[in-house]
Amino acid sequence: MALKLEQVSFAYRADEPVLRDISSLIHAGKLTAIIGENGSGKSTLMNLIAGISKPTAGRIVRPSSDFASIGYLGQNEQPSWALSATDLVAIGLLSQRNVDQNQAHQRVTQVLEQVDCAHLAQRSIAQISAGELQRLQLARALVAEQAVILADEPTAALDLRHQGSIMRLLREQADNGKVVVVVLHDLQLVQTWCDDVVVLKAGRVHQQGRVDEILNADLVRQVFGVSDF
Amino acid sequence: MTNLTRHRLVLAGLIAVLLVFGVNVGSSGITLLDLRAESTQAEFAAVILFEIRLPRLFLAALVGAALGLAGAAIQGLLRNPLAEPGILGVSSGGAAAAVIALYFGFAAWHSFALPVFAMFGSGLALFVILWIAGIKAPVTSIILAGIAVTSFCGGVIALALSFAANPFAFQEISYWLLGSFVGRDLQHIYMLLPGFIMGASLLLYSRHYLLSLTLGENVAASMGFSHRRQRLVVLIGLALTTGSAVAVTGIIGFVGLIVPHIVRPFVRNRPDYLLVSSALAGSCLVLLLDLLVQVLPTGPELQVGSLAALLGGPFFLFLLMKNIVRGDIWR
Numbered sequence: 001m002a003l004k005l006e007q008v009s010f011a012y013r014a015d016e017p018v019l020r021d022i023s024s025l026i027h028a029g030k031l032t033a034i035i036g037e038n039g040s041g042k043s044t045l046m047n048l049i050a051g052i053s054k055p056t057a058g059r060i061v062r063p064s065s066d067f068a069s070i071g072y073l074g075q076n077e078q079p080s081w082a083l084s085a086t087d088l089v090a091i092g093l094l095s096q097r098n099v100d101q102n103q104a105h106q107r108v109t110q111v112l113e114q115v116d117c118a119h120l121a122q123r124s125i126a127q128i129s130a131g132e133l134q135r136l137q138l139a140r141a142l143v144a145e146q147a148v149i150l151a152d153e154p155t156a157a158l159d160l161r162h163q164g165s166i167m168r169l170l171r172e173q174a175d176n177g178k179v180v181v182v183v184l185h186d187l188q189l190v191q192t193w194c195d196d197v198v199v200l201k202a203g204r205v206h207q208q209g210r211v212d213e214i215l216n217a218d219l220v221r222q223v224f225g226v227s228d229f
Numbered sequence: 230m231t232n233l234t235r236h237r238l239v240l241a242g243l244i245a246v247l248l249v250f251g252v253n254v255g256s257s258g259i260t261l262l263d264l265r266a267e268s269t270q271a272e273f274a275a276v277i278l279f280e281i282r283l284p285r286l287f288l289a290a291l292v293g294a295a296l297g298l299a300g301a302a303i304q305g306l307l308r309n310p311l312a313e314p315g316i317l318g319v320s321s322g323g324a325a326a327a328v329i330a331l332y333f334g335f336a337a338w339h340s341f342a343l344p345v346f347a348m349f350g351s352g353l354a355l356f357v358i359l360w361i362a363g364i365k366a367p368v369t370s371i372i373l374a375g376i377a378v379t380s381f382c383g384g385v386i387a388l389a390l391s392f393a394a395n396p397f398a399f400q401e402i403s404y405w406l407l408g409s410f411v412g413r414d415l416q417h418i419y420m421l422l423p424g425f426i427m428g429a430s431l432l433l434y435s436r437h438y439l440l441s442l443t444l445g446e447n448v449a450a451s452m453g454f455s456h457r458r459q460r461l462v463v464l465i466g467l468a469l470t471t472g473s474a475v476a477v478t479g480i481i482g483f484v485g486l487i488v489p490h491i492v493r494p495f496v497r498n499r500p501d502y503l504l505v506s507s508a509l510a511g512s513c514l515v516l517l518l519d520l521l522v523q524v525l526p527t528g529p530e531l532q533v534g535s536l537a538a539l540l541g542g543p544f545f546l547f548l549l550m551k552n553i554v555r556g557d558i559w560r
Contacts, residue, residue, distance in 0.1 A: 074445055081498040081499070092452075
């Protein structure tokens with residue numbers, strides 16, 4: 001099982017392509033990072049994989065064409081209402097048909113335990129920390145047990161300990177045989193936690209492969225123009 | 230019984246109490262007890278109670294439900310607790326269209342002409358606001374667009390008034406605009422019902438979309454919600470409910486703002502649960518306001534719309550100040 005990108009292109013305006021000819025095979029059971037400069041098209045690529053926008057050319061082959069097959073954790077966005085933790089996580093089940101209340105309750109309880117937030121279940125999200133909120137958001141993306149998990153900069157704005165806890169949870173998902181793709185800015189996290197990496201530069205795949213084979217000072221200099229990796 | 234069911238039952242009970250109480254209140258001093266009197270007086274009482282007061286009460290309950298529901302839905306759609314059909318010009322859009330219908334005599338074609346015009350006007354106002362500001366716009370832009378639409382509609386209404394054929398027409402239109410249930414009968418309920426039922430169904434159908442929007446547009450889209458389609462559904466639902474309410478009673482502002490705010494703590498801030506609960510609480514509030522204007526010793530009866538604005542204006546300022554202090558609204 002894998003996620004396949006075949007010559008995917010995307011443009012908001014015809015003369016300004018954001019992504020050009022992206023082809024990639026993203027394996028299940030691997031934690032795959034997408035890295036690149038700001039504006040290189042990382043989030044756009046995530047949106048295409050998540051089905052939020054459609055490619056202007058090429059195609060994306062998902063394990064299942066159903067939306068119910070994707071768990072998406074977006075860039076840090078503050079929820080507009082102060083829901084309870086349980087209600088927030090349960091939103092992840094809206095895309096699932098045939099889930100009755102008991103099953104839903106059970107799944108939410110399980111996934112809250114999984115992300116170490118069982119103690120927050122009844123708490124309002126207005127009263128929890130940014131790190132806890134991000135764990136709940138991840139729980140929401142995992143609750144429906146989708147085959148593909150996407151996380152767009154899930155560690156932004158988190159301290160070191162919480163960064164680690166989010167990465168560990170994503171790692172677990174990959175180890176359980178899911179397709180897990182994560183956009184990261186912190187290359188240390190990529191090195192520590194990820195198996196594969198797709199490097200974007202100006203909307204194209206600059207390089208892709210195993211983290212331990214391609215992520216080195218040379219690549220960082222070429223892509224980010226800095227020499228202190 | 231869950232908390233949700235319990236508080237909805239309480240609201241429904243409150244509506245029933247207000248209905249029973251309301252049917253006994255009126256300028257003629259007739260109460261349910263008069264039904265037991267001798268035959269002619271009982272017949273007279275029955276006419277007052279069941280043909281004058283009861284329709285007025287039902288209409289107040291339905292209009293309240295429509296306004297509460299519309300307020301909850303628009304706040305969910307814009308993800309902002311300061312949104313309200315009145316503030317955003319959706320009500321004035323409906324009112325301006327209704328005034329045009331009255332002024333040019335379209336309203337006389339058919340009893341549904343007025344609500345249809347008002348619904349269309351509300352829809353157009355909403356469309357223009359979202360078109361000017363864009364649905365992703367910060368709330369300040371949306372409110373500013375709403376102000377622009379409101380002033381334009383105000384201009385249209387003023388124009389119609391200043392060219393009114395005679396003082397009576399002028400008075401009729403301006404009284405109608407103030408928002409009132411005086412003299413409303415069964416006919417008005419029939420005018421309101423189709424728009425209300427269709428609009429409410431559309432808004433309730435959107436509850437999952439509104440819930441998913443809590444986490445942002447991308448998350449909602451990633452769960453398979455099509456923004457274009459869902460927004461259209463909410464938009465039409467809002468136009469139908471607000472427009473048909475405006476058509477039968479004129480503008481009653483602030484109900485859609487206050488009610489969701491009061492109800493939110495009881496539904497754990499969930500925008501989906503908020504819909505039905507706001508509808509029920511809206512009924513209560515408007516019934517209460519309509520009873521108040523009848524028992525208040527103000528000589529000529531106050532208009533419900535004026536009372537709502539008198540109470541709602543300060544409340545809106547309070548909300549605004551609270552939010553500015555908290556600093557989380559002006560993104």
